[in-house]
Amino acid sequence: MPVPRFFKASGRLCPMKLAVAGKGGVGKTSVTAWLGDYLARRGEDVWLVDADTALSLGQALGLPEEDIPVPLVKNTELIRERVGEGFIRLNPEVKxxxxxxxxxxxxxxxxxxxxxxxxxxxxxxxxNALLKALLAHLIIAGGQWVIVDLEAGVEHLGRGTVQSVDGLIVVSEPSLRSLRTAATISSLAKDMGLSRQALVINRAPDEFTLPEIAGLPPCAAVIPAFASLAHRQIVNPSVLDLPDRNEIDRFCQGIIARFTNGKE
Ligand SMILES: Nc1ncnc2c1ncn2[C@@H]1O[C@H](COP(=O)(O)OP(=O)(O)O)[C@@H](O)[C@H]1O
Ligand SMILES: [Mg+2]
Known part of the structure; x- marks a missing residue:
């Protein structure tokens, strides 16, 4: 029997490169941290890439602020060394x-x-040249999952970078404004060649019905507002190891299943 595209012969998941997009504050960083943690606990090799200005992914993972590395885009010397200026090298050395x-x-x-x-x-x-090369290298080097936490949409990523991602997770709050932004991001990504997408509604009220909005990706998870997280974040920015972890794992499973032909 042929092995489905996202499975290795061993039956384990084939790692993917996913990007997480959505309006500011909707929960992109939390979803990135939850997915990474879920996959890592299943024994998968996971790299998380913080591509936001706020640089909050490290904190969401529980790293003390002083341990969070300087962002690569700020390391102009390294970028100049690898990518050059003017005529940029499209396949920089990143090993x-x-x-x-x-x-x-x-x-x-x-x-x-x-x-x-x-x-x-x-x-x-x-x-972009550096991010694209890093994404390509990580997946080739040893079958790692790569999840990129974006600032908002995909419009700042070059077409090459977008096309080197396997799937897009669009996170939205249960509000018209946020959902319309989600639909815009989704269409833009599709135009750039990234059609494998999933919508995640975050902080949904108990009774939630998704309104009809053209251009939204298929919904993979409706995540409630966790009181445990609201209380925790006053004293600790980590979103991991919450009392609701089992429930969060089930949502993560649903999201991953969307990209693995439902075979998770
Ligand atoms: N389901 C949830 N329940 C409770 N609080 C949440 C939930 N999702 C996110 N948050 C909180 O909302 C805030 C914004 O989330 P974050 O993941 O940083 O959003 P973004 O990365 O899209 O800006 C954070 O303080 C986070 O802890
Ligand atoms: Mg964020």
Missing amino acids: DLPERLARKVGNLRLLVMGSIAAAGGGCACSA
């Missing part, structure tokens, strides 16, 4: 970078890229 720049958090590894949106102009091109 040594993941190990050199990553922080280990339990079974997860965190790479802090920083915001490509904030890089602007030619710097955005260089940052």
Whole structure:
């Protein structure tokens, strides 16, 4: 029997590269941390990439602020060395970078890229070239999962970078404004060639019905607001090891299943 596309012959999941997008504050960083933690506890090798200006993924994973690495986009010397200026190298040498720049958090590894949106102009091109090469290298190097926490949408990523991602998770609050942003992000990503997508509604009330909005990806999870998280985050920015972890795991399973042909 042929092995489904996202399964290895062993029956284990084939690692994917996923990006997480959505309006500010909807829960992208939390969902990224939850998915990474869920996969890592299943024995998967997971790299999380923080591509936001807020750099909160490290904190969401429970890292003390002083241990969070300087974002790669701020390391202009390294970018110049690898990618060049003016005529940029589209296949920069990155083999040594993941190990050199990553922080280990339990079974997860965190790479802090920083915001490509904030890089602007030619710097955005260089940052994209580096991110694309890193994404390509990570998956080839040893079958790792890669989950990229984006600032908002995909519009700042180059087409090449978007096309090197296997799937897009669009997170939205249960509000029209947030859902419309989700639909816009989804269409843009589709136009750039990324059609494998899943919608995640976060902080949903008990009775929630998804309104009809053209262009939304299929819904993979409706996550409630966790009182445990609301209480915890006053004293601790980590979103992991919550009392609701089993419930969170079930949502993660549903999201991953959306990208693995339902075979999770
Ligand atoms: N389901 C949830 N229940 C309770 N609080 C949540 C939930 N999801 C996210 N939060 C909180 O909402 C805030 C914004 O979430 P975050 O993941 O940082 O959003 P984004 O990365 O999209 O800006 C954080 O303080 C986070 O802890
Ligand atoms: Mg965030």
